[in-house]
Amino acid sequence: MMLEVKNLSFSYPHRQVLRDVSFAVPSGRLVSLLGPNGTGKSTLFRCILNLLSGFQGTVSIDGTDTAQIRLAKLARLIAYIPQVHYPAFNYTVLDMVLMGTSAGLPAFGVPGLKETERAYAGLAQMGIEGLAERNYMQISGGEQQLVLIARALAQDSKLLIMDEPTASLDFGNQVRVMQCIRSLVEKGYTIFQATHNPNQAFAYSDQIIAMQGGTIIANGAPQEVVNAQLIDELYGIKARVESLEEGRIRFCLPVEI
C-alpha cells in the first residue's frame, strides 16, 4: 500500500500552511515526519485523510487519487490513529475496537461474530486481548494507545496514519508502543507517523521526512538525513548526534542546557 503526495498546497484564509509538498511513503515501511509545532504536520495529515478539502495537488494510494474514493472505501485503505484522548463516554475496550469495523457494515448494521473476531485479532496483535472487557477510561495511557492501534487493525486497512502515537506516554510505554508499531511494519503494514522525538526516528523508522514552514526540507534514510544541522534548522537548538554499540544505536541529544 503506497501513499503518494504530489504538489500539495493548502491555505487557510490569510495564511498558507502547506507549500508544494511532495513525497512518497513506500509500501511496508515506517516513515516518520519530523517538524516543529505549528509547521503544518496536522494539516498535512488532515489532507491525506481527506478531512480537509480545498487543497491543491493530489494524494493517491497505489496510484488512485483519494478524492475519487468513497468515504467508506477510503476507510478500508487508510486508518487514522489519533493521540490518546478521552471519549465523552466510557466504552469497553472491545466496543472501542469494534467501532473500527463500521466501514464494512451496512448502514443499519451492528457488528456480529465476524467483526468481533476481527476486533479480537487486532487486540491479540497488540498483545492486549486480556483488556477486552475492561473500560477504556480505566486502563493506562500506553494501553489506550494500543487499543486505538488495535481499532485501526480491525478497520482492515494496511496503511496507518499516526499522529504522535507516543506523545503523552511515559518512557517505558513509549518504547513498548513503538515496538508494537515496528512489529506491524514487519507484518506488511505501511505506517506514516508524526513524531517529536528524533531518537524514535533513528530507532524505528525506515525513512525520515522533515518539514519546516510548510515545506519539506529533508527526506531520506535516518542516518543520512538527521544530523546536528537538521535539528538546528527544525527546532533552533544545538544538538549532537552520536552512536552507541558500534553504531547500532544512534541518538541525538541537545547540548544547550
Add this chain to the structure above:
Amino acid sequence: MESLKNHGRKERLTIIAMAVALVAGVLLSFALGRYPISPGETVGILLSRLFPIQPFWTERMATVLFNVRLPRILLACLVGCCLSSAGAAYQGIFQNPMAAPDILGASSGAAFGAALAILSGASTRMITLSAFFFSLLTVALVWLLSQRARGKKILGLVLAGIMVSSLFSAGTSFIKLVADPTNQLPAITYWLMGSLSGAKMSDISFAIIPMLIGLIPLMLLRWRINILSLGDDEARTMGVNVGRLRLIVIVSATLVTSAAVAVSGTIGWVGLVIPHLSRKLVGSNYRHLMPATMLFGALFLLLVDNISRNLFAVEIPIGILTAFIGAPFFLHLIVKGDARA
C-alpha cells in the same frame, strides 16, 4: 470461541428485564386510580377485546379503562420513551452527557407555539399542532443558523440552540404579559408545567406518527451514534458520513421531542436523567443503551405519572414531579454512584 458470543449477554438480559418490568408496570397502572378496578378485572377487560369473555366487570369499568386510563398510560410510556431516547441521541452526537432533548430549542419553540395558540383562543387540537409546528421550526432555524456559523460545527449548533431558545422564551414571556390573566395566563402556565392529564386517544393518534418516524431511525442507527461520539474527524476516518448521519439523528430526535412536548408540555429531567441511569445499567454502548433508555424512560414516566395522579387529592403536574424526583436522585448518584458511567 464461546466468549465472543457471550459478549453483551448481561446487557441483553437487563434489557429483557426492563421490558418485563414495563409490561408489569402498565398492567399495574391500569388498576391504579380514583375509580378502583382490580388487576384481574383489568386483564379481563383487555382480553375481552380479543377473546369472547363473559363480563365479570361493569360497563363503566371498561369505559374508564379504555377512554381514560389506556390513553394516559400509553401517552406516559410514549413521552417517556421519546424524551429519553432523544436525550441519549443528543448526548451522543454532541459528545456531552449533559445534553438534553431541548438542547436545540425544541421545548422553547413548542412553548411559544402553545402560548401563541392559547392567546389566539385556539382549540386544544390547534394548541398541540401549533406547539409541534413551532418546535420543528425552532430546531430548523437553529440548524440553518449553525450551518452559516464559522468554526466547529457542534459548538455552532449548541450556541445557536441557546440563542434561538432564549429568543423564543422571550416571546413566550411577552405572550404571558399580554395574555388575559383570568383564563389565558393560567392555561399557558399550566401547559408550561407539563402534564399528561386529560390525555385522549386522539393525542396519541396525532403524536404516534412523528414519534415512530423518529424512533425507528434512532433504533436502527444506534450503534453508529457511538462512532459520532468520538468526534467528527475520527468518525470520518472510520468511513462514517458524519454530516449526513448527524442530520438524520437530529431530525429523528427533534421529531420525537417535538411530538412529545406538543402533547405533554415541557417535562424536564427525563431526557437527562434516564440515559444517565441507563448507562449505569447497560454501559455506554448505544447498541444496548438506546433500547434500554427507551424502555427505562417509558417505565419511569409511567411510574411518575401514577404518583402524579394518585398520591394527592389534587393532581400535581408531572413536570414538577419529574424535577422533584429526578434532581435528588441524580444528585444521589453523582455522590454515591460507581464509576461505570
